[in-house]
Amino acid sequence: MFDLNPGYWLFLLDWLIRLAALVWIPVRSPPAAARSWLLLVGFVPLLGLPLYLVLGHPWLAHERRMRQARASQVILKHQSGRALLRWSPGESDETAGDIAQLTERVGDFMPLGGNAIELLDRYEASIESLLRDIESARQELHLLYYLMHDDEVGRAVAEALRRAATRGVRCRVLLDAVGAKPGLRAWAHPLRAAGVDVRAMLAGGLAWRKLSRMDLRNHRKLAVIDGRVGYIGSQNLAGPAFVPGHPNHELVARVQGPVVRQLAALFASDWLIETGELLDVADGETVVGTSPAQVLPSGPAYPFQNARDVVIALVQRARHRVVLVTPYFVPDDATLSTLRIAALAGVDVLLVLSASSNRPLTHWAQQAYYEELLRSGVRVALYRPRFLHAKHLSVDDDIALVGSINLDIRSFALNAEAGLLCYDAAVVARLREIEASYLAHADLLDIGQWRRRPRWHRSREGIARLADSLM
Incomplete structure (x- = not known):
């Protein structure tokens, strides 16, 4: 006769989970991650297993991977006719040549000359600069941010977007569904009512299972104004003290020149992945400076880190x-x-x-x-x-x-x-x-x-x- 004591079956289940994890997890995860997960499952199998099934593998839905591949092809095709803008370092600068080649191979974007790059390390000044450029937009405005808060900065950006849409500027906004939840809750509806196309990236809740592992996030922070000015850096659309007790110090690059189109193409790539809509990234880059630059995208949709x-x-x-x-x-x-x-x-x-x-x-x-x-x-x-x-x-x-x-x-x-x-x-x-x-x-x-x-x-x-x- 089998012992029907619940403790016996729980003991058996614990060890079956441990043994299954030992066989399964190292095959699906890198060694460092496998070590952490095996340790967790070994100590608390009934908690570790469901957590691993939800969070243990950085997978994306097939459709999202196919859209990333399609976006890469569009980027490569768009760049094929811009060879005159390609920057090539001198023979003595072997390091820059190697890095530029590696970056292009993994991320699709080639190095481009003729840019002007301004580094902004004062929090308030960089927000003011972004707001001025939004107010100057006349054709198209794209924002992609991990975090937007319902505070003075979020309110100022939302108002600037509303005014831009009112004067006929085509405005698109991508916000991470988790990081920007306060901003989406506060501003998505009024901005959409004003004509701004606002989308949430990597939506959580019950929708996550159809899209990706639930804790994958879009952590990018960039803006493109009329294809002529771009922003990229660490700063979100929130005041410096959005985490109480930890006011932030940031760094943002304000960019002009051919590389702005690469930022526009990266936004278009994320827009395609989220919506299925392919945006047109227009030509017409203007050489405005002497700085060679190159965009480096990274994320779980790429085959490499x-x-x-x-x-x-x-x-x-x-x-x-x-x-x-x-x-x-x-x-x-x-x-x-x-x-x-x-x-x-x-x-x-x-x-x-x-x-x-x-x-x-x-x-x-x-x-x-x-x-x-x-x-x-x-x-x-x-x-x-x-x-x-x-x-x-x-x-x-x-x-x-x-x-x-x-x-x-x-x-x-x-x-x-x-x-x-x-x-x-x-x-x-x-x-x-x-x-x-x-x-x-x-x-x-x-x-x-x-x-x-x-x-x-x-x-x-x-x-x-x-x-x-x-x-």
Whole structure:
């Protein structure tokens, strides 16, 4: 006779789940993610299994993948007739040539010359600049943002959009369904009533199962005005203090020139993926400056982790100095090893992070990496005045990357992101000034002092690091 005691069947079910997970999860997930999930399932099988089924694999619906492939083909076709605008570095600039080629191969966009790039690192000034450009729009206005709040900034942007639509400007807005929920709730209906086409990206609720893994997000932040001015960076459509106690410090690039059309094409790509509608990205780029630039898109719809691969390539090719600025630093093994090896090889590697964070678990996990980085010679600076939400990277004196890309596993593997590569010493020099302003208000970590932190801090950090692939 079988023992019908419920405890017996629960014990059996627990072990069946553990054994099935051991066979199934490593086949479907990268090693680091598989480790985290197996640990969770091993400790709490009845909770770990349903969580893995919902969140464990960064899948997208077949239709969304097909739309991404179609968007890539449209981008490639659109660029085929613009060879005269292609920028080619000199023979002596092998690093820039390698990075530009890699970026084009993974993300479709070729490097273009003739741009003017302005870096805006004052929160209020960058919002005011965006609002002025929206007010100047005469034909077409596209906004794509992860977050929009029901606050003074969200209200100002919504009012500017309403006025633009009233004067006949064709306005399209893409907002992440989760990140921008407050803004969608407050402004979607009145903006649609005014003629603005507002769409939610990666909708949650019961619709998610037909579209993608439910926690995939579109984290991009960009704007295109009349195809002549573009914005890309870390700043959302919200006031600096939208997270209480953690006012943000951001960095945004205002762009003019041929690369604005690449931002327009990236918006059109996301619009196609969300709506099935193919927008026309008009020609007619105007050379307005001397900065070569190139858009780097990344996200789960691409076959590779574009952002991670380009960041690793940039660090690997550095000869003198690399500065990396990110609010969240939870790297995969490849990224961590690349930073460590670069520092050991004699490159000055500086990692600038925020001393405070709006995500405690992520903050504890990133602290678990500090000692290994410091031992290898990586300098770690903690910025004090605000929550440093800026995301950028500079290599030697001639390459910069600015955008929405965090140096963490989520940003590399799960989020749709966008970056702008700039191959211009003048842009890098301006970025160096911004980096210096961070360092003037930051504390450099000392390995001896860091090792003297309480033991329970180390335990907390180690436990948080085990969940790196789940954040």
